[in-house]
Amino acid sequence: MKSILIVDDDPEFRANLTEILTEAGYRTVTASTGSEAIEKAANRSFDAVLLDLIMPGMSGMEVLTELKKLGPKSKIIMITAFATVDNAVHAIKRGASDYIAKPFNIDDLLVTIKLVLEEARFEANIKKLDMDYALSSLANPIRRKLIRLLRANKKMRLMELTRELSITDHTKVIFHLKTLRDSNIVYQDKDKSYHLTREGDRIIDCLSILENYLSA
């Protein structure tokens, strides 16, 4: 069950939304001010946040910025009066996922929420995919050595790598380099030299962390 945080200073509006969303099968939590919202979001994560742009105290825009700091990938839908749609567009530039204009049609609201959640699910899948690739690459000791060599030497040619690993068959090295390329850890430039990608750099960082952990 997806959870949604409703942030609005108007109690009646909060109650309305809560009823609509509960009926639609979501779990809801409400906050009446920006700081309350930030506090709640810090303690647990929500699948989406409905955030009023205009509130006394902290403005919706400020809250948006803070929420994005807490979780850069959190999904935030701005609620705005018709008159201030421009501001909503601005909010999207700052990381909001979408906006809806008050007064709104219930169906529009639900569709918007659904789309945004769908988007989140999609992104999570992408991430999981990367993870799978990365980890299955790391599972092989030859590939780990390759990564380390590339880390140490910045760029290397096929035969350098092959000799350094004392492997007789260079096609074996090609095979592993290929899987590293598929998982986006390594790339090859026009000179045919192999390099670590930015992601590869990150992964080797994590590898050393893991090594230290395991040897402690």
Add this chain to the structure above:
Amino acid sequence: MKSILIVDDDPEFRANLTEILTEAGYRTVTASTGSEAIEKAANRSFDAVLLDLIMPGMSGMEVLTELKKLGPKSKIIMITAFATVDNAVHAIKRGASDYIAKPFNIDDLLVTIKLVLEEARFEANIKKLDMDYALSSLANPIRRKLIRLLRANKKMRLMELTRELSITDHTKVIFHLKTLRDSNIVYQDKDKSYHLTREGDRIIDCLSILENYLSA
């Protein structure tokens, strides 16, 4: 080529050792005081340290403690006068790898160094082995889900896990749990419940780091 740090206040003794070890095929660096030794060890790592127990200023014992803090797995050989062999034993309890008594036979010294370095190599292999196990465990998405479930719920029975993963064949789950047990990430108590080991906890920490890295 293995590098050795020689720590002794006697310049003649340092020169002697340097000559012997250089000839034996080691690279040497010297330090005349404890603090100098610590400084050098902080900047780069040595395969072994030869450390005089009795020195003006910081005592060998204090230096030993500091060096161990810098690198818990660094190999330290204490050098001690015959009269203070008891202290050397004490040093071993504090983490020194071995000791030699002054005056010593050159061959004894070389053998001691060799054994200690051998030990280091062995430990490094063990570590690499653990790493291999851990990473090939993580390569499989089902096993990652299992780890996450166990992390969230502290302890779970076989069928709980099976249902949670919507897997129809429980023997499949048994298979993956078995490989997690082999790599020492999970264990089973007398109640047949599965738990994460301490190592498993560490690994999942690292997993989340990696995830954040990859999604950034």
Add this chain to the structure above:
DNA sequence: CCTTGCTGTGAAGTTTTCTTCACAGATTCA
């Protein structure tokens, strides 16, 4: 031009990992 070394492909194989299934001893609980 010919040789040598580098980079690569594609198609067998081999090995390892993963899945499935048939079965069976415990345990629970009605």
Add this chain to the structure above:
DNA sequence: TGAATCTGTGAAGAAAACTTCACAGCAAGG
């Protein structure tokens, strides 16, 4: 006690990962 559920073994097969080999284009250097 008897039926249902849980936990597990072992073997056989399928799938994925890895290795090996035969071959080929291309560039550099004599």
